[in-house]
Amino acid sequence: MSVLSKVFLNEPRGEMVTFKKGFSIRLVILFTVLTVVLTGSVILVWEQVLKPPYYHWIERNYPGPANAAQRDRIEQRSEHFFISMTVDVIVVSILLTIVNRKQRRLVEANQRLAHNEKVATLGRVAAQVAHEVRNPLTGLLLYSEHLKGKIDGKLPNGDAVLIDKIIDTINNLTATTEQILNFARPVTLAPKRVDLNKVAQDVSQLLSTEIAAHAIETKLKLDDAPVMGLLDEPSIRATTLNLVLNAIQAMPAGGHLTISTSAKSNKLLLAITDTGSGMTPDQIKQIFEPFNTTKSRGLGLGMPYAQKVIQQHGGQIVVESQPGKGTEVRIELPVTERS
Numbered sequence: 001m002s003v004l005s006k007v008f009l010n011e012p013r014g015e016m017v018t019f020k021k022g023f024s025i026r027l028v029i030l031f032t033v034l035t036v037v038l039t040g041s042v043i044l045v046w047e048q049v050l051k052p053p054y055y056h057w058i059e060r061n062y063p064g065p066a067n068a069a070q071r072d073r074i075e076q077r078s079e080h081f082f083i084s085m086t087v088d089v090i091v092v093s094i095l096l097t098i099v100n101r102k103q104r105r106l107v108e109a110n111q112r113l114a115h116n117e118k119v120a121t122l123g124r125v126a127a128q129v130a131h132e133v134r135n136p137l138t139g140l141l142l143y144s145e146h147l148k149g150k151i152d153g154k155l156p157n158g159d160a161v162l163i164d165k166i167i168d169t170i171n172n173l174t175a176t177t178e179q180i181l182n183f184a185r186p187v188t189l190a191p192k193r194v195d196l197n198k199v200a201q202d203v204s205q206l207l208s209t210e211i212a213a214h215a216i217e218t219k220l221k222l223d224d225a226p227v228m229g230l231l232d233e234p235s236i237r238a239t240t241l242n243l244v245l246n247a248i249q250a251m252p253a254g255g256h257l258t259i260s261t262s263a264k265s266n267k268l269l270l271a272i273t274d275t276g277s278g279m280t281p282d283q284i285k286q287i288f289e290p291f292n293t294t295k296s297r298g299l300g301l302g303m304p305y306a307q308k309v310i311q312q313h314g315g316q317i318v319v320e321s322q323p324g325k326g327t328e329v330r331i332e333l334p335v336t337e338r339s
């Protein structure tokens, strides 16, 4: 940001002496200085560059002592006109540019605010619905399992399968409501010593069936030493699971999945790389927005949850992706003193 825009675009500060709301004395001083410098520069340009050939031209057109008075008048008027017009045009242009920029930023900030409010409201409504639905779902599951026990062996096989389908559907619904509630709840960290190598191994083990089902070749590139940090184990495990699941889902026809860990002087790193569908820059921009999904059965909560967890640990998630080539999601966590 230039010095000028810093001065003009800053919000009025508390310690600043102000005439009116949004009108600061610093602004007036800067503008006066700007006008003086501009006027000086314009006069210099006039005197050094434009005046000699112009006066020469007037002398040619109004020659002799008889025209002296008229020459003087034309010269003076031209000089005043040129200097005042040039300074005015430059100052007004600068002002308009500043006002225009400020207005654009204001519109963008308003749009962001409206969007965030919409997403927050959507999140609250979803969490409320999930909360209301959770207890009846538990009841439904109990009734169904009770029913299954009662009619076990008394129904033909085809009908008994229907009860299993009901139970599966209830379990899926319960998982979805839990996911929404997990996202809506504040993450309370209970840090303890966690080895990211172990997390990576366990998650890939847990998802081995899905990995095999999609013919995905997995490589674990783990640091030789334990990548130890003071972390909240359940939320870090859930985050890693979400990210690896995303990588798997991006490679429905197979590909390469790499999970790597390393420790730098002040950072712990966990990276998940896939050779799947990849994302466009616009898709990357929206990746952390709740309920943003391209999947028919996705909720769009995996990435925002991951971001919430990692930020709460004081770390960050970096996403790099190219459409058709693949994606790398990197988690960077701070090395805490006691780790």
Ligand SMILES: Nc1ncnc2c1ncn2[C@@H]1O[C@H](COP(=O)(O)OP(=O)(O)OP(=O)(O)O)[C@@H](O)[C@H]1O
Binding pocket: 242, 246, 247, 250, 274, 276, 277, 278, 279, 287, 292, 293, 294, 295, 297, 298, 299, 300, 301, 302, 303, 304, 327
């Ligand atoms: N590794 C990846 N490769 C390609 N696209 C990805 C990848 N990770 C995330 N995405 C895109 O980002 C979107 C949001 O991901 P996110 O994990 O938040 O939600 P989701 O996977 O759609 O649903 P869920 O709530 O079940 O996780 C995905 O729908 C997908 O379009």
Ligand SMILES: [Mg+2]
Binding pocket: 242, 245, 246, 298, 301, 302, 303
């Ligand atoms: Mg996901």
